[in-house]
Each structure stands twice: as C-alpha cells, then as structure tokens.
Amino acid sequence: MTQRNEKSLTIIGAGLAGALLATLMARQGWQVAVYEKRGDPRVKGYEGGRSINLALAERGRHALRQANADDAVMAQAVMMRGRMVHSLDGRTQLQRYGRDDSEVIWSVHRGDLNITLLNLAEQAGASLCFHRRLDDVDFDAGVARFVDDRDDGHHDIGFESLIGADGAGSSLRAAMMRNTDLGERTDFLDHSYKELEIPPAADGDFMIEPNALHIWPRGHYMCIALPNDEKTFTVTLFLPNHGDPGFDSIRSGDDAMALFQRDFADAVPLIPRLRSDWESNPPGLLATLYLDRWHIDSRAVLLGDAAHAMVPFHGQGMNCAFEDCVALANHLLAGTDRAQAFAAFERQRQPDARAIQHMALENYLEMRDKVDNPDFLLQRELERSLQERHPGRFIPHYTMVSFMRIPYSLALQRSEIQREILVESTRGLSSLHQVDWQATDARVRERLSPLADGA
Numbered sequence: 001m002t003q004r005n006e007k008s009l010t011i012i013g014a015g016l017a018g019a020l021l022a023t024l025m026a027r028q029g030w031q032v033a034v035y036e037k038r039g040d041p042r043v044k045g046y047e048g049g050r051s052i053n054l055a056l057a058e059r060g061r062h063a064l065r066q067a068n069a070d071d072a073v074m075a076q077a078v079m080m081r082g083r084m085v086h087s088l089d090g091r092t093q094l095q096r097y098g099r100d101d102s103e104v105i106w107s108v109h110r111g112d113l114n115i116t117l118l119n120l121a122e123q124a125g126a127s128l129c130f131h132r133r134l135d136d137v138d139f140d141a142g143v144a145r146f147v148d149d150r151d152d153g154h155h156d157i158g159f160e161s162l163i164g165a166d167g168a169g170s171s172l173r174a175a176m177m178r179n180t181d182l183g184e185r186t187d188f189l190d191h192s193y194k195e196l197e198i199p200p201a202a203d204g205d206f207m208i209e210p211n212a213l214h215i216w217p218r219g220h221y222m223c224i225a226l227p228n229d230e231k232t233f234t235v236t237l238f239l240p241n242h243g244d245p246g247f248d249s250i251r252s253g254d255d256a257m258a259l260f261q262r263d264f265a266d267a268v269p270l271i272p273r274l275r276s277d278w279e280s281n282p283p284g285l286l287a288t289l290y291l292d293r294w295h296i297d298s299r300a301v302l303l304g305d306a307a308h309a310m311v312p313f314h315g316q317g318m319n320c321a322f323e324d325c326v327a328l329a330n331h332l333l334a335g336t337d338r339a340q341a342f343a344a345f346e347r348q349r350q351p352d353a354r355a356i357q358h359m360a361l362e363n364y365l366e367m368r369d370k371v372d373n374p375d376f377l378l379q380r381e382l383e384r385s386l387q388e389r390h391p392g393r394f395i396p397h398y399t400m401v402s403f404m405r406i407p408y409s410l411a412l413q414r415s416e417i418q419r420e421i422l423v424e425s426t427r428g429l430s431s432l433h434q435v436d437w438q439a440t441d442a443r444v445r446e447r448l449s450p451l452a453d454g455a
C-alpha cells in the first residue's frame with residue numbers, strides 16, 4: 001500500500017500524458033506513483049503504439065518547456081515546414097503552414113518521446129511501476145487493483161486520487177463509469193488507417209523531401225507521410241471502412257498494391273514492403289470520445305485521450321493532452337481543495353477539448369479533399385493577405401491552432417467567422433486581383449476584434 005499523503009497522486013498510464021504530468025508534479029515535491037500496464041520501454045525496446053511518429057506543435061512544446069523536456073525532445077525532431085501535396089499526376093507542391101521557419105511543426109518519434117519523458121519523471125522523483133494494469137477500483141475504500149499480465153498476479157494499492165492518463169480505452173474511465181454516469185459517447189469514424197513505411201535511400205538519406213508532411217489527397221481518402229530522424233517516413237493510409245476503395249474491398253497485399261499503382265503511383269517505388277506491411281499491420285480504428293464529466297469529486301480525474309480522444313487529422317491529440325497536464329498541474333498547485341481543483345480543470349479544459357475534437361474532424365475533409373482545390377487555394381492566398389493587412393486581427397486558422405496557445409474554443413470561434421469572410425470575399429473569383437478589398441477589409445474590421453495572444 002502507498003502511504004497516504006496530501007500531496008500524493010497515483011497516475012494510471014505511463015504514456016505521453018502520464019509521464020509528463022508525473023514530471024511536472026514530482027518537480028514540485030509531490031509524491032507521484034505511475035502504474036503502466038506494459039513493460040518498461042527503456043528495458044525492452046518500444047513495443048509500438050498506434051502511430052510511430054507524431055506532429056508536435058507549439059502547445060505541446062510549451063508544455064514540454066514547463067518540464068524542461070523541450071531540448072531533449074527537439075534534439076531528435078524533424079522540422080515540417082508545410083504540406084507537400086502529391087497530385088495524381090505525380091506533381092508536388094509545398095504549401096507552407098506559416099510565414100517562415102519560425103512557424104513550423106515537428107515530427108517526433110512516439111517511442112523516443114515516451115522514453116525521454118519517463119527518464120525525466122524518474123529523475124524528478126516519480127516512482128514508475130511497469131506491468132501494472134489497472135483492473136478495478138474500490139472508490140469507497142480508496143483501493144485500486146492492478147494485474148501483472150505476465151503471471152496474473154493481483155496488487156492492491158491505496159490511493160488519495162487517481163489520475164487517468166491511460167488513453168482512449170481507459171480502464172479508469174470504465175471503473176468510474178461503474179460508480180458514476182460520466183455521460184460517455186463514442187462516435188466512430190467510418191474510416192480507419194493502416195501504417196506503412198518508406199525506408200532510407202540506398203545512400204542512407206531520406207528518399208523524399210524530409211522537411212514536410214507529405215499528403216496524397218484523393219477525395220474520400222488520403223495517404224500521408226511524416227519523416228523520422230532515422231531517415232525513414234511513417235506512411236499512414238486513411239480509407240473508408242466500406243466501399244471502393246475501402247478496407248472491406250482492399251484485403252490482400254496485392255489489392256493494396258493495385259490501389260497504390262492506380263492512386264498513389266509516385267509512392268509505390270518508395271514503399272518496398274507495401275504488400276507484406278499491408279498484410280501484417282492491422283487497420284486502426286478512429287473515434288471521438290465525448291464525456292459530460294471527467295472527475296469523481298477528489299478521487300479520480302481523467303485527462304488526455306482517456307477524457308477526450310479525437311481523430312488525428314489536426315495532429316493535436318498529444319498537444320492537447322500535454323496542455324491538459326499543465327492545466328491540471330496548475331490547478332493542483334494552486335493549493336485549493338483537490339475536488340475543486342479537478343472541477344476547475346474540467347471546467348477550463350472541456351470546452352477546449354470539444355473545440356479541437358470538432359476541428360480535427362473538419363480537418364480530415366480539408367486534407368483529403370480540399371488541399372488541391374482551386375477555391376481552397378485562393379482562400380488560402382487571401383488568408384495570407386488578410387493576415388498582412390490586419391496583423392493581430394485576422395490570424396489564419398492553422399496558426400491559431402498550431403503556433404499559438406489561445407484556447408482552442410476561441411480559435412474555433414474566430415476560424416468560423418474567418419472562413420465566412422474568405423468564402424464571401426472569393427465567391428466566383430479566380431484570382432486575388434479580383435477581390436473587393438474595401439468590402440473585405442470592412443468585413444474583417446466589423447467581425448473580428450484584435451486578438452491578444454498572451455502566448
């Protein structure tokens with residue numbers, strides 16, 4: 001049994017959020033124990049997650065800076081300046097995410113990032129317990145039951161508060177639901193994903209432009225590739241579950257090869273193990289998880305994917321989970337009653353989680369269907385001009401989400417107004433020269449107040 005202590009936390013899950021929160025709290029002198037169902041990745045080698053690399057943006061980097069983890073993580077990160085769009089005819093075009101190299105996102109290796117954060121948590125004084133899968137919780141007695149899946153052994157641990165950082169399939173959430181109705185709803189997307197790999201070139205270098213997130217948009221489906229610092233790319237194909245093409249019709253490696261030859265021809269020579277990877281990697285499901293409540297008084301609270309899993313199309317799930325960690329740490333360190341801290345955390349973060357979940361769903365349509373559409377490209381051009389004409393007032397959607405730390409809910413609200421302005425001002429036009437600047441500027445001034453970032 002762990003000792004009961006006013007400043008003690010029991011974190012379930014030593015993934016990305018669990019390890020970061022443990023570091024933030026242990027640094028402040030809290031007694032932190034983290035229980036993880038898998039083995040220690042530093043000993044066994046990383047067993048893999050749902051995606052091999054992740055896009056890290058400003059929100060995530062800011063949280064890493066709070067834990068002094070940014071330098072170690074950035075040492076292995078690969079810069080992505082924008083989207084490299086691959087057309088059906090093989091032409092490519094780089095669409096920058098920001099104004100220059102100060103506005104970029106970074107590709108980081110999930111396993112390496114996890115290991116960096118685990119080391120920092122341990123150095124900060126957190127205790128890490130692997131092979132401990134949360135199985136059940138007696139909230140009245142304050143006892144959590146863990147199972148070691150190697151021998152089915154049971155371990156009962158006393159707790160003051162449980163923090164659920166155990167991901168989308170959270171066992172803590174399931175245990176909380178047995179105690180209290182959290183108002184859970186999961187919306188599965190009718191699309192899934194499959195991971196493939198582009199290896200290094202024969203000379204050991206990257207096969208394609210490394211400093212970009214590659215996209216092959218094809219209407220109802222798409223392929224993307226993110227660089228890894230070992231000169232490979234992780235390729236992810238997103239496809240409907242049913243239809244042509246769909247996961248139900250593309251079954252074998254040969255079917256996959258035929259699809260790639262037809263729709264992603266320039267990628268075929270880059271993925272030599274396409275057939276075998278297709279057959280050995282199972283498709284991953286995609287879903288959005290909504291909960292009305294994230295906590296039970298002072299005894300348990302959820303964060304990260306356990307509270308608000310989202311589809312990956314804005315590359316913000318981890319970034320949002322890291323923001324959660326900083327927010328929860330701040331509420332706990334403010335010295336209020338634990339139940340109040342959990343309630344304040346939920347009040348602060350729930351509207352923002354809902355907003356980024358919504359924007360992530362919207363972004364799928366943008367990535368797979370719009371990035372090569374002339375109307376969309378003209379709107380992007382106008383967006384950049386309006387940013388220059390109205391600095392601090394008209395700020396591109398992607399910039400607000402990825403390079404700033406304003407609440408996601410505010411970014412969503414302003415993005416919706418901006419989208420209306422962009423659509424109205426370019427309707428029926430084919431070039432920026434045709435824009436009615438007077439009317440457009442007036443719309444911007446009327447509908448958008450200047451924004452103070454505070455970031």
Ligand SMILES: Cc1cc2nc3c(=O)[nH]c(=O)nc-3n(C[C@H](O)[C@H](O)[C@H](O)COP(=O)(O)OP(=O)(O)OC[C@H]3O[C@@H](n4cnc5c(N)ncnc54)[C@H](O)[C@@H]3O)c2cc1C
Binds near residue numbers: 038133284304306312
């Ligand atoms: C295909 C794909 C691509 C993505 N790309 C991006 C991206 O580019 N950028 C981005 O920001 N986000 C991205 N995400 C989202 C990101 O992966 C998640 O938001 C992030 O991993 C959430 O972190 P977490 O710590 O909450 O959960 P996880 O990272 O899932 O960690 C949960 C941990 O809890 C452990 N655990 C689970 N159950 C138990 C239990 N019963 N007992 C003990 N331990 C348990 C797990 O083993 C794991 O270590 C992507 C997701 C997917 C699916």
